[in-house]
Amino acid sequence: MxxxxxxxxxxxxxxxxxxxxxxxxxxxxxxxxxxxxxxxxxxxxxxxxxxxxxxxxxxxxxxxxxxxxxxxxxxxxxxxxxxxxxxxxKNKKKKMEKEKTKTFSSEQHSYAKKKTRHALxxxxxxxxxxxxxxxxxxxxxxxxxxxxxxxxxxxxxxxxxxxxxxxxxxxxxxPNVEHKYHTSGENAGLLQRIDSDVASKIKELVVEDGVANVEEMQRHLTSFVTKNVTPAPSKTNRRFAPTKKVIRYHMNKAAKKGCDSSDDQHNLVQLAIECVRFYIKEAFLEKIESEPYLSTMRQVKGLQDQELLKILSEDKHLVGAYVEHVLVREALAAIFVAFTGDTYTNANVECCSIIHRSTLRAMQAACAIGEAKKNELLNRYKHISGKC
Structure with a gap:
């Protein structure tokens, strides 16, 4: 128009x-x-x-x-x-250039993916x-x-x-300037984005209350808007009455973010590691000085198993493995039991899962760095590889 x-x-x-x-x-x-x-x-x-x-x-x-x-x-x-x-x-020029690029690509390649939905x-x-x-x-x-x-x-x-x-x-x-060129009144809210307060409420209900059903989430949002938004908005205003598709998107986004390492799981692991560090410093080693406390075992105390004491004193590399595979898991399980009141068996299973996911994320990040380094080297020495 x-x-x-x-x-x-x-x-x-x-x-x-x-x-x-x-x-x-x-x-x-x-x-x-x-x-x-x-x-x-x-x-x-x-x-x-x-x-x-x-x-x-x-x-x-x-x-x-x-x-x-x-x-x-x-x-x-x-x-x-x-x-x-x-x-x-403001992005009209960029959109037109992008549309021209898509049109040119579809003309050049018959196998280009065709759109299944078209915006009117x-x-x-x-x-x-x-x-x-x-x-x-x-x-x-x-x-x-x-x-x-x-x-x-x-x-x-x-x-x-x-x-x-x-x-x-x-x-x-x-300013004394009226709205023009678009729908006004009751139907004006059909194209509005979800309100930030409503989106925050969806995240809160998903993360803290575990709401996983879209219909149940709709009922919670209706109650929230009725109590907290004045004056009462129109029922057709998508800002406060989002569609099921929008609600599902924000629920999935909140659930995915809840599983991210930057949230509770990451905090739980960090807390466990800090407990382990404190335990090693205070209970295992009397003198730290300038050396990293995991690089060598000086005067070990607090261990009842004399055989384990001897092994750890002789092998500094085994200390790191002992901390990673024993102390970190035990500290995680202890904190999990204290926070949730669950059984040790369930805590151990959950904590092992957390450690495995963290290890997998670290491996994936390392592989991504390795792939980037590989491409950089190939581009740098492609003139040599071309002559071979």
């Missing part, structure tokens, strides 16, 4: 609605409430560096006046522009001009009677001389 872009700067600024908030969180909450009531949604189109935590960098800031019943002056420290999610497509609408971007402007400002109250141009210039000069007297606020400007 062809549309004509509307310049935001060409609007009548006197018709804009301006609201002042004490914090960025309050401003975002008001905008979200506005989005729910109108079934519209805004995304960040542009933002200055460190918006929300901006600092005064110089005394040459422009001093602006806002007239009305209670006039005031303000100095802008930074701003952020929120665009309608049906606004301008290539993008939800419709060049909607609607936007919201957030400004981080310092507000100053002028003296009474400052109405002439000379008085205003003097007041602005006094403000620049000491910006520390200003009160930091968040100014939200609602």
């Amino acid at each position: 062809a549309s004509v872009s509307v310049n935001l700067h060409a609007r009548n600024r006197n018709e804009d609605e301006i609201l002042i908030f004490s914090s960025l969180g309050d401003a975002k909450a008001h905008i979200k409430k506005e989005e729910i009531e109108t079934n519209n949604r805004y995304i960040i189109g542009y933002s200055t560096k460190n918006f929300g935590n901006s600092v005064v960098t110089s005394s040459s800031h422009k001093v602006c006046w806002v007239h009305g019943v209670n006039p005031y002056m303000y100095v802008s420290l930074g701003h952020q522009v929120l665009k309608c999610h049906h606004g301008t497509d 609408q290539p993008s939800k971007k419709m060049d909607c001009p609607a936007s919201i402007i957030l400004k981080e400002v310092l507000i100053f109250t002028p003296e009474e009677g400052s109405s002439s141009e000379l008085d205003k210039k003097m007041a602005a000069s006094n403000v620049r001389s000491d910006l520390s007297k200003g009160i930091k606020k968040i100014m939200v400007v609602f």
